[in-house]
Amino acid sequence: MENLSAEETHPYFFKPDQNINRRQYKRVVPMQVLSLGMSRTGTASMKAALHILGYGDVYHGTDVYSNIQDCDMWIPALQAKYFGKGKPFGRAEFDKLLGHCAAITDGPANCFGPELIDAYPDAKVVLVKRDYDAWLKSFDGIIEGAYSWKFKLLGYTDPGWMGKVQRVIDVWLPGQFKASTAEECRANARAVYEKHYAEARRITPQGRLLEYRLGDGWEPLCKFLGKKVPDVPFPKINESSMLKRQLEIVAMKTLKRSLRNIGLVASTLAISGVFIYWLTTSFSNQQ
Template sequence: MSRGSTVRERHPELFLPDTNIDPQMRKRVVPMKVLSLGMPRTGTASMQLALNILGFPCYHGLTLFSNLRDCALWNAALDAKFFHKGRTFTTADWDRLLGNYSAVADLPAVAFPEDLIAAYPDARVVLVERDIERWYKSFDEGVMQNVWSPVLRLIAKLDWNFVGRLESISGRWTVGWLRANSLEEMRRNARPKYHEHCALVKSITPPDRLLVFKLDEGWPPLCKFLGVEIPDTPFPRVNEGAALAEKIGLIAKRGLWNACLTVLKIAGFLAVMFFAVWLVR
C-alpha cells in the first residue's frame, strides 16, 4: 500500500456505486483477448492493473463489488460445473457475465479454465506462476483463513445483500473447485490443487496461445506475447497481502453497518406496527 494514500484511493472498487445491471441483458461489446488464469494469490490484482493499462479491461473478483447482480449468474455457473445443477454455460452465457471485458483474472473466473479456453478460442492465455511455498503462505493468510472466518460468516448471514452474496460464491468454489468442506481440508488440498490447476491450463492450451509468466519478468514478455507496445510506466506491483487484509476489514465494517441498518429498519417497522395496534385498541 502506498504511504499517504487514502482508503478510497487504495480500494476504489469498494466505493463504486453498484451498477445494478442485470447480467442477463448483457451481450459481448468487446472481444475477449486475454485469459489470465493463474491461481488466486499469484498477483492477480497486479495482473488486472497491468491488463487495464495495456488496454484490456479486466474482470477480476473485485469487479463483483460494483456488480452484485453478477453473483447469481456466477453461482449458476458454479452449480452447473461442480454440483450438476442446471445446464453447462455456453459462450452466450459467459458473454452475459464478461461481455464488457476483454480480459479476466482471479476467482471466480479461474475456476473455469476449460470452459473459458473453449468459449474464447482466439483469446491468449497467461498463466502466472509463483514459488509454491510463498504462494501457500499468502493463500492461507489471505484466502483460506478468511473463507472460514466465523466472524465473516456471521456477517454474511446478517448482511445477505452484500457480504452474503460474495460469500455465496466463495462457499461454492471452496467446496466444488477445491473440494474442501473445512479449513483443514482446504489447507490439505491447496498445494495439490495449485499443481493440478497449472498442469491443466498447460495441457489444454495450444502452445502458441500460452504464456507462462512470472511477475518479476515485467512488461517485455507480456507485451510481446499480447502484441502491444511496452507502456511508459512501471509494471504494477500491488502489495496484495497488506492490501487484502485492509480490504477484508473494510468489507467486514461495511457488512456490519449494513446489518445494523437492516436491524434498525426492522425495529422501526415493528415499532410502527405495535403503535398502530395500540391506537386501534
C-alpha cells in the first residue's frame, strides 16, 4: 500500500467530479446493509469488507469527494434532523441520495439510523463498536480540525467544493453533539456515543441486528448476512493514516482552487508543501 501512488490509493480524489444531481435519481439496487457504527469505528474497513462480499456501491463519507453535489442533499437532511428546518428525510429522499448503493457506512449516513432502519425494513443492521476511550482519541482529530479556523478559511476561499464539505460538518457536529466549540463537542461525546448505540439497539427489530467488532473477522459477519466466507483476509485499513493522506490530497486540490479563486497561481512545490503541513497539523493527533 505504501508503494502505491495517491491516485491508486484514493482514486475518487483524482477523477473528474461526477456532477450528479441526486434529486433527479431513484433507487436502482435494493438497500441491503446499514452499517451504523459511529465514524472512526473502522468504517473504511467495513466498506471494503462489504464490497468484497458483493454489495457493490457502499456509501462512505469520502464519497462526497467524488460527487460534491451530494452535500447539497446532506445539508438539508441534517438541518431537518437536528434543527427542525425543512422536511425530514424519509424513504423517498434516501432513495434519491443513496439509490445507487446496496449498503452504507460512516457519516453522514450513520446519523440517520432511525430513519434508515424505518425506510428499509428488509436491510440488515450492523453495529460496529470500539472501546470508547480509543474511539474518542481517534475522533478527536476530526473534532479539532472541524472547528479550526484553517478549515473554515478553506471553505471560504473554495466555496464550490471544500465550502460544501465544511457546511456539512458545520451542521453535523453542532447538531449531533449539541456543540458550538471543540470543547463542547468533547464534553458531550460520551453521551452522544452511548445514545447512538442504545438507540440503534432499541429500534432494530429482533433478527436484523449484528453487534460486531472488527477483530471478529469474517465469520460472524458472513453468517449474519448469509454470505460465504471469502478466501482473503478481512480488510484492515488504518483510518488515521488514510485520513492523513486524504487531507494532503484535499489540501493540494483546495489550494489550487483557492488560489485560482483569488487570482493567484501556485507556482512552486514549496508553497504547496507549506500549505499541506499547515492544514494537516489540525488533524495531527488522530490515532
